[in-house]
Amino acid sequence: MTGYNRIALLTDFGVSSPYVGQIRLSLAESLPGIPVIDLISDLPAFRSDLAAYLLPALIRDMPRGTLYLAVVDPGVGGNRLAIALEADGNLFIGPDNGLLAMVFRHALSSSVQRIDWRPETMSPSFHGRDLFAPVAVAMTLGCPLDMTPMDFADLQGEVWPEDIPMVIYKDTFGNLITGLRAAILQSSDLVCVKGRRLHRVRTFNEVPVGTAFWYENAFGLVELAVNQGSAAHELGIQVGDEISLIPSLKFCPGVD
């Protein structure tokens, strides 16, 4: 064993499809005693450019020593590379399409390798099962694999900004998670979306039922929400839509 004690799956495969199940069943053969957790199965479909901003937030407070199998992979079967990224005691396996870009950007210590190994047979459309899962097994067991160290400068997404003012995820309740870390905003900043100005609150029940607001969610990101309602419905916006910020006016307390 190499110190990875559990495997977490981060995919856009959907909760109601057999793809995650096939990966889990494959892993169970070789790693029957390793917990495998579906951390998220509905990353924004095909949008590694958006999912990239959710990943470091999702793992921020999770236990170290986790192997993350991360698959949002519209280029599967083409010439995109497969990579293994060690970052701050965790290992990330996935396609080189920017999906892991923000994980390595925010890591304090990290190294990345291109995965050159390929299985004898491999579906051209399901590398999650046929390539990334066997790599996860090998790296959990400490088996050597054909890999080549890479420079971070050669990774896709290396030039992307650290934050994006955009909705990157909608949860079950209709809450809208953005690609902005709350730590870069002032408490008094307003979020502007479709002409609506949202104030910051600390948590849901500080406003009346039905009221829209923004807050720092449990992942550290700016989230648009409605107390006991759906922000997606109330605000009429979707994943991929942009938002804007109105910085607090220090001498105009009436606005805040």
Next chain:
Amino acid sequence: MTGYNRIALLTDFGVSSPYVGQIRLSLAESLPGIPVIDLISDLPAFRSDLAAYLLPALIRDMPRGTLYLAVVDPGVGGNRLAIALEADGNLFIGPDNGLLAMVFRHALSSSVQRIDWRPETMSPSFHGRDLFAPVAVAMTLGCPLDMTPMDFADLQGEVWPEDIPMVIYKDTFGNLITGLRAAILQSSDLVCVKGRRLHRVRTFNEVPVGTAFWYENAFGLVELAVNQGSAAHELGIQVGDEISLIPSLKFCPGVD
């Protein structure tokens, strides 16, 4: 260990969101060998008053010695209490908002404690991950926690009725589960909903495809269903809607 051999999660977090996954990943760090099962992830959102009636039914035939982490928590971050309820060999951890009210009402033996312990840092919006999950870990491992015995009379929901004539859950098929235990009805009672009168049958295939009926479901509750169809669609009702009963007329067999 304290005799809790597995953990079951009962939440309204939704199946397609990372919240259950984060709880599972947190539990896997401290309790790698303990099975963790998502018993239900789509309890009626924000409606602890409805979910309360589903919980004792859901656990009725489940194995003893289970720790249930139960979270429908619209008041998260406010001043609602956190409680730990021992009931008939199981342990329930969750918010004191009535969610556990029917579990303790129907328990043969039980005791309840207020959870005074708090973690060093805690998201104001996700106590499932930051408060209830660590409490579950501690109580599974038998670690002492700062807790205070409570009187049942002080719990939220203590005065709620034992049954409610209301739809409390819609399943994948569109079957509608009510807050009525079937044991309190006569077999010949009719359920009336939006002007429709539904007769009782034993199971689905006793009526033609497309026919609506009520029956005692596998949890012991009155459920409205359609053979190979959706009762929600056919009857045009939703979670939270009321139903009424027409007691059987002993001398009018033509009605039944």
Next chain:
Amino acid sequence: MTGYNRIALLTDFGVSSPYVGQIRLSLAESLPGIPVIDLISDLPAFRSDLAAYLLPALIRDMPRGTLYLAVVDPGVGGNRLAIALEADGNLFIGPDNGLLAMVFRHALSSSVQRIDWRPETMSPSFHGRDLFAPVAVAMTLGCPLDMTPMDFADLQGEVWPEDIPMVIYKDTFGNLITGLRAAILQSSDLVCVKGRRLHRVRTFNEVPVGTAFWYENAFGLVELAVNQGSAAHELGIQVGDEISLIPSLKFCPGVD
């Protein structure tokens, strides 16, 4: 133990209902160390005649030594039989309604038994929890059960064709899986659906975004798909709809 190292669940119960969770919780009591995987929870509802064609494809590349609990069971509580099918090192437990027909049709070695054992109490509507799960426990532990060998000729679905030109499953992305094994088609065959002719490609990114095509999916079946889009939406077809084939014209390369 009998050589079954893990249990996989194949059901139409839906991902957002407590039925799969109750089965898992029941299994966890008796088999705490056995991995239990939800391989698929959204088999076509009530349609064992369609799900039958998905099962052998789903398990084709999965590890041997798996016990599959397979439940699409509209006849639950009626007089349909319960069966246990050993096929190529795996065990399948489920209703005798054709659901397992293609598994045994494609098996190289197999045997089937009628399950005569019944539990003391059993819900008439949820044999997955009350009959099939306890049978799975007993057979995993090697406990003897009251069973009777059957002839394959007596199984439901025994006369069904080996392939059906029909959509049998829609995945999260809107990809449409058919009941045709790709191996029986020529690469140059066209799939015709609602007047549209679809060419074969190897994988998604070989066509422009938004283009519809067919390909051999990771399960070996003919699948209709759109690059980064929904074939279900683009083609306007659903599970249960028929497709047709246009064989390649060897002397008319312009068509292909």
